[in-house]
Amino acid sequence: MGLDAETEDALWAVYDAHPQAPEELVAAARLAFEGQLDGADAARRRERIARWFAERGGG
Template sequence: MRTDHPTEDEIRANFDEMLASVCVGGGLRTDTGLDNETTQALWAIARAHPQVPAELVTAARAEFAAQLDGSHRRARREALARLSDELDGKAAQ
């Protein structure tokens, strides 16, 4: 079991490995450092096998890019902030 977070190079290698795996009918490993959005895009490819549309591969690459550039993290943070604001508003009523 890993006790530290994977480096960006490790995450990139893991994405490439998992993408290759699902494109040929394999599955995914855990503890890859891939976020939920990226993992879900890879599972969509696995479910589509053996007829994997190029659009699903493109979508998985886009989700991975969004993971790397922090877009997914920002979206989760913003959603939590909205939920917190909403809950605070209800509590004040």
Template sequence: MRTDHPAEDEIRANFEQMLAAVCAGGGLRTDTGLDNETEQALWAIASAHPDITDELVATARAEFAAQLDGSHRRARREALARLDAELDRKAAE
């Protein structure tokens, strides 16, 4: 079991390995450093096997890019902030 987070080069290598695995009909490993959105896109490819479209692969690559650039993390923080504000509003009523 890892106790640290993988470095970006490890995450990139893990993504490519997992993409190759699902394209070949396999599944995903745990502890790859890939976020939920990226993993979901990879599982969509695995579910479609052997009828994998270029669109599914492009979606997985786009989700991975969004992981790397922080878009997924920002979206999760914003969603939590909205939820927190909503809970605060309801508690104040």
């Protein structure tokens, strides 16, 4: 299992800013990584999908 899109995007942003990555960018990448590890990103994705189906009369 690889990184989710949020984490991947955050890490690429830090890479692109290297070697002058601002502290805010590093902090955002850290939060994205923590969100993947603790399941918060997956929970938000499931909620988004459920809301999408509910809006269309499904699920």
